[in-house]
Amino acid sequence: MEHYSDRLTGIFQALADPTRRAVLGRLGKGPASISELARPFDMALPSFMKHIRFLEGSGLIRTRKTGRVRTCSIERKSFAAAEAWLSTQRALWEGRTDRLEQFVTTTHARDKSK
Amino acid sequence: MTRSVNPELDLTLSRIIKAPRRVVWDAWSTPASFEQWWVPAPAKCKVLEMDLRPGGGFTTHISENGGAFKPHMRGCFLAVDELERIVFTDALLGEWRPAERTFMTAVITLQDHPNGTEYSAHVMHKSRADRDMHETMGFHDGWGTVVEQLAGLVERDRAASSVP
Numbered sequence: 001m002e003h004y005s006d007r008l009t010g011i012f013q014a015l016a017d018p019t020r021r022a023v024l025g026r027l028g029k030g031p032a033s034i035s036e037l038a039r040p041f042d043m044a045l046p047s048f049m050k051h052i053r054f055l056e057g058s059g060l061i062r063t064r065k066t067g068r069v070r071t072c073s074i075e076r077k078s079f080a081a082a083e084a085w086l087s088t089q090r091a092l093w094e095g096r097t098d099r100l101e102q103f104v105t106t107t108h109a110r111d112k113s114k
Numbered sequence: 115m116t117r118s119v120n121p122e123l124d125l126t127l128s129r130i131i132k133a134p135r136r137v138v139w140d141a142w143s144t145p146a147s148f149e150q151w152w153v154p155a156p157a158k159c160k161v162l163e164m165d166l167r168p169g170g171g172f173t174t175h176i177s178e179n180g181g182a183f184k185p186h187m188r189g190c191f192l193a194v195d196e197l198e199r200i201v202f203t204d205a206l207l208g209e210w211r212p213a214e215r216t217f218m219t220a221v222i223t224l225q226d227h228p229n230g231t232e233y234s235a236h237v238m239h240k241s242r243a244d245r246d247m248h249e250t251m252g253f254h255d256g257w258g259t260v261v262e263q264l265a266g267l268v269e270r271d272r273a274a275s276s277v278p
Contacts, residue, residue, distance in 0.1 A: 107147075
């Protein structure tokens with residue numbers, strides 16, 4: 001489980017930053033080069049590269065260098081992992097709501113028939 | 115009131131329950147009733163404290179597999195509007211004391227609906243909630259199973275990624 005926990009921590013940290021979220025939003029539409037990704041941000045390239053490396057390190061994106069151009073693309077599997085965490089929380093609350101509904105409707109029916 | 119939903123950290127659910135609002139409210143706010151549904155059988159829930167007022171403590175214990183009751187949830191109510199809304203968090207303990215571990219804030223709302231009551235929950239988790247989930251794992255209902263399922267999922271994931 002350890003590696004899984006670390007991975008999720010990285011994913012949530014990566015998603016906590018607005019620049020990184022914007023980059024992911026852009027990459028959601030398809031792969032893009034670093035210079036294309038950096039263009040909308042008023043930020044020095046070394047700072048921007050830190051975000052890219054963070055995203056790559058957390059496994060949310062992958063990068064590939066062809067000649068002088070480095071292209072980034074989204075890593076779908078990591079999003080599935082983040083989704084799985086929230087899904088377990090959802091299952092927990094759905095379960096509680098199911099049981100509340102069951103409890104309420106049976107007691108209510110019983111009270112009405114008294 | 116503007117309360118935004120962060121899709122990465124929040125979950126929202128809504129359900130129409132075929133019973134009057136008063137009945138749903140009582141099921142939530144009466145400890146003996148709450149214990150009947152909060153955790154899945156065969157686990158048992160015991161409410162130690164449910165002080166329904168802003169700043170009131172909320173403490174439950176759980177017994178799994180017929181074992182002794184162990185701490186389950188400790189939190190604080192932030193808002194309690196009779197028949198309408200319950201807001202609680204585990205970021206605080208009773209009387210507003212900051213909690214060691216913090217995980218979520220839940221907003222439960224009840225509204226009249228032609229078929230009964232519309233019951234909604236908005237649960238907001240803090241970032242890195244996963245870490246806390248692992249720390250408090252033993253205290254949360256059904257999470258033993260959940261973690262097994264997660265482990266299974268990861269194993270599958272890894273197996274799939276090792277295939278060229």
